[in-house]
Amino acid sequence: MPDHRSWRRRLYANLHPPAWRRRGLSPLNRFIALAIVLAVGLAILQSEPTLYVGNEWIFRALELVFAVIFLAEYVGRIWIAGENPDFGPTLRGRLRYALSVPALIDLVALASMFATLMGPQGAILRLFRLVRIVALAKIGRYSSALNAIGQAIHSRRYELSMSLVIAGLLLVISSTLLYLVEGEGQPDDFGSIPRAMWWSIATLTTVGYGDAYPITPLGKILAGLTALTGIGLIAMPTGILASAFSDALQRQREAREESIKKREET
């Protein structure tokens, strides 16, 4: 069947991003990306009772639409796995694709969607909704700009994880000090190191909810020092990332100059 094969090849080019020859995403993949964002948005809005109650049928209808779209996409992906040299046209190749991580994520997202449609409403379904949101991560698959950020983070992974370790140390030290100073007076907020940690993380990250704060003069002085340290905690990873991005840029520029020089020499 040459007709069947040519259709499969066309769908493969449209559905499998690396097989698309033009720049960017194919129209079909753009449509799927949009559908994922909208489906996640729907799941988010559905959790709000004031929106959901009374409009159940709208949500169910839209869910059904998305379920059909993603089921069609899933079946399509299984079908075109035959075109993919990584899997091959045999049944075994398709099974191997169906067991690959992206395909399993698709399946779980689909399953949670049908669970919402058929199963009883309840607390257990909340967890399925969470899985559905994971589907949004698929957009990352489409993006190459994300790689640039990922590489910058990867090239400084030791320094960045060291600033996490320093953050952890500061968290332990400041929580312990505040527990010692404020523990007697405010047992609810500072009566143990884990309790003081809640205050400490809010202060070190400069969030500052204001539900817990020291009231003794010494506690306030220590809290002030903790807040100042928090600025350092922001400055360290920012400085590390800034240098990583600068470095990546300069390497790119030098590589370009190198290639221009070589062309001029020949």
Place this chain on the structure above:
Amino acid sequence: MPDHRSWRRRLYANLHPPAWRRRGLSPLNRFIALAIVLAVGLAILQSEPTLYVGNEWIFRALELVFAVIFLAEYVGRIWIAGENPDFGPTLRGRLRYALSVPALIDLVALASMFATLMGPQGAILRLFRLVRIVALAKIGRYSSALNAIGQAIHSRRYELSMSLVIAGLLLVISSTLLYLVEGEGQPDDFGSIPRAMWWSIATLTTVGYGDAYPITPLGKILAGLTALTGIGLIAMPTGILASAFSDALQRQREAREESIKKREET
């Protein structure tokens, strides 16, 4: 009428920034920029009842002064459009100027001003005041330093929008987790994903109003992780922009060195 034309030419040089031969803005444009800032300031203060009530006539008189200034400016700009080679001295050229975006913004700002003077006070006028503030954007037209910042942002638009996408993903994930953990106990603040998002955006941006915060131990641990992630959200765009500004600077310096070398060779 040579006299009439020479006056028009002089006004054109003073009112149309690119036609001004000396450095910076012409005195007339500086005066207009100042008037815009003051008129916006007046509109802001006017919205405060404790200032406005009892002093209506002062606000009305000042508004009239600004209305006359901006009307004169508008008429002047229509008149000098004849000097502008882009529009030409015909009636059609002037009409084309009057329909250009900056002229329409001027007209809307003017209209809102007269609406306040003549029309009835009411909720609908509030929206006109908002349009009036748009007039402040005109100052951007005068500024070239803004371009430098704009170019730095433009050169990293993909990376910056990717950090927005990452921010969105983190927002969805943290809201969903907190909704699952805190939703039962605090239905008002975490009873749905959109409700938890309000807490999440305040935490990820390290604003931390403190109107909503988790109370269970697991919720607090997840909130602490969210707050730490928030530091990353600040660090990413800052690092990207820092490298963009460094890059722009280095390119400028290299261009200067290049031109010095060339001069030395000749």
Place this chain on the structure above:
Amino acid sequence: MPDHRSWRRRLYANLHPPAWRRRGLSPLNRFIALAIVLAVGLAILQSEPTLYVGNEWIFRALELVFAVIFLAEYVGRIWIAGENPDFGPTLRGRLRYALSVPALIDLVALASMFATLMGPQGAILRLFRLVRIVALAKIGRYSSALNAIGQAIHSRRYELSMSLVIAGLLLVISSTLLYLVEGEGQPDDFGSIPRAMWWSIATLTTVGYGDAYPITPLGKILAGLTALTGIGLIAMPTGILASAFSDALQRQREAREESIKKREET
């Protein structure tokens, strides 16, 4: 009187920082810097009633000690102005020194100190205490590291002031939007643009006191966007400063390499 002149010359070398030949500050100037910090600290603590009431005599005695030290310093500086080639040994030169800005700051700080000692306690003296704190700025005179930071800020003064203008625009836009959306429901916090500005500045700078926050869904969405914009407001000046510091460093390194090359050639 050769003896009198040699004493004056020695005091000049010790009191006038540029006349000190060794590295850093002279021991005398270090002592004066310490005294300024302690005097400012004393003025700060004195404002606290729970510390001051009952211990008035300690504060008065310490103030007297500092007053004597700074009076002696002031008289010394007038005397040694004769050694300074900028002013000269005549009476007119000394008068010119006494009317120079640093000498006048010293005099005002001294006067406020004596005012506290002699005059009646009261609200008006509070303002004098503020002037006294200005004396701390003298430490800046001693420091050269401050210059490096000052130059970095100066070299990017246009970009930094542009980010202030952008901050101002965002402040006006977000306040107006929140006033329109939340003004009806929360007249105390959002009932006018200036009132909404208090919320807006706390959100844009990510401080987030939590005394005012939107309660309507649309208001919360706009507030979330404002908070995200606030991250941009932090990222912009940070990126500008980071590039300024990098640039200054690189120029220093290149200058050093240049000088090494020249030495090698000769």
Place this chain on the structure above:
Amino acid sequence: MPDHRSWRRRLYANLHPPAWRRRGLSPLNRFIALAIVLAVGLAILQSEPTLYVGNEWIFRALELVFAVIFLAEYVGRIWIAGENPDFGPTLRGRLRYALSVPALIDLVALASMFATLMGPQGAILRLFRLVRIVALAKIGRYSSALNAIGQAIHSRRYELSMSLVIAGLLLVISSTLLYLVEGEGQPDDFGSIPRAMWWSIATLTTVGYGDAYPITPLGKILAGLTALTGIGLIAMPTGILASAFSDALQRQREAREESIKKREET
């Protein structure tokens, strides 16, 4: 005893990080590092009454396990000091090791552990727990990535301490202004400069607990300016650190290029 000595040599290679020939830490040291982290975690959890009360025997048993591990480690370190050329195999050498700072930290951490096991529960033991957390700093001894961050901070120590001085100045100025403006109306929060400092540090670091904030229009304007200054306070150290990390990276790259050039020349 060649057998005894060979055992000691093997333990030395496993316990003394610089004596380990392969990359990273020896398995034994990794186990000890893990034990320290777990022991600190146990001490943190133990301070929480809702966890400790009723489970005392679990905490005591785990503490005993850690005490045995760290006692064995301590005895081992004393024993292998004989292998260390810095101390030597004599009794005096071992005593010198026992009096070195790391050994004393180990001993204090151990002592606090036994104090918890044997001594009476009470407020005084809280302080011992704090000392136990210091033991976590030992992990720093194992890490070389920390050095990179330390060097970047060290190379900019003058600029970073200058931004601390500027922060201090801004703290004093903003506290004094708010004390003058808000002191009358809110004596509890702004009735003295030290009290206003608590508000000021929370605002300058953008923490913003929201327990204290100005209520007068002038106070709010000054607070807004303080909050804007706080962004500068975050931007300065971040920019300084970013340039320090960039500089360190570029020097590394240049050193690598230099060594490649030299190899090519030979």
